[in-house]
Amino acid sequence: MNERAQEWVFWIAATILVAMIVHLGSLYILPRVVMMRAFDRLGAVNAMHVGRRPTAASRAIVRPSPDIVYASCPYDLTKGPLRVTAPVIHTSYWSISAFDANTNNFFVKNDQQTPADSVELIVVRHGQAWPKLDTAVERVILFSPSEKGLILIRAVVDDDKHLPAVEAALHQARCGTVASAPKLR
């Protein structure tokens, strides 16, 4: 191979290397960027937001189900643990789930796994202390893999006439840092 050809091989190899690094890097940050954008669209952090039943006008999150009413709480644990309380809806499929900043679904519990009428989640970071609260509801301590994340409640509306009851129940869900969370009783 002459010198000129060698040089070409070198620069082509360098370009492919750069392309691979950029490809893997962009693939790595893409979920985080998408999650942060969703974060900004969903509203204030450490607060519960109950959405309307999705229609073609719903453009906060891709591929929403029109048969589900969603309630969401974007959280940030830098100010302390998060406390979520929510009534469990037993009339149709209901679930409460948690997603980390990398979009992973690290927790989910549905109505069939939660016989109680309400559920309480305490979301903490590893090593973060949480107060011992004296409440009688079903409590789950969740370790969040990231400071920021999202709690999402899904409630299936299997019949239009159930919509008001489902929405009313979702509006009773609360989310806040432990210091600011309302007492349950």
Add this chain to the structure above:
Amino acid sequence: MHVAVKIAGTLIVGTALGLAVTWFVTGRGGMGDNVVDGVWKTSLVTGSPQSDPYTRARVALHGLLALNRNETIYYTATEDSDGAKLDGKCRYDIQGRDPNARWWSITAYGSDDYLIPNSGNLYSVSQTSVRRQKTGVFQIAVGGAAAPAESTNWIPAGDGAFSLTLRLYNPGPDVALDPEHAVLPALKKVSCP
């Protein structure tokens, strides 16, 4: 050529190439397509921390906040049984029985991954809204310009490319373990204008 120009060229071309590959691999395949059951495609690792970076990136773009497969399996169809892209101007027919799950729904989405505007606000058919024959078999018309007869299940699909998502909430154990062999409704094209 000056060496600085070569370095700059390498960085620019390399970056463009890298981003193009990312765009290409995440733009297709919906929420992952390594499990194929007829026209329906899904991934075993959707939503789970074991998810590979490719599936995770695709789910972030096309199905953000999806649940893991024991909770919900999301099957996506972008093509009919002949492998042609789904087109809202055509009429399709979905036929089958209730899949093995606690609750299911089939929803149409536009190429932008949002619900498709239509005058009747019809977006989906579900286990509770579907009309069945006495035998338990149901038929769902999808797409096409005009609404079919009143008694027919219908999901309008706009006038361009669309996709369908079949959600199985709390799938039966056999479906969750082997989603490739789940008994799912069949989708075929009836006619195109």
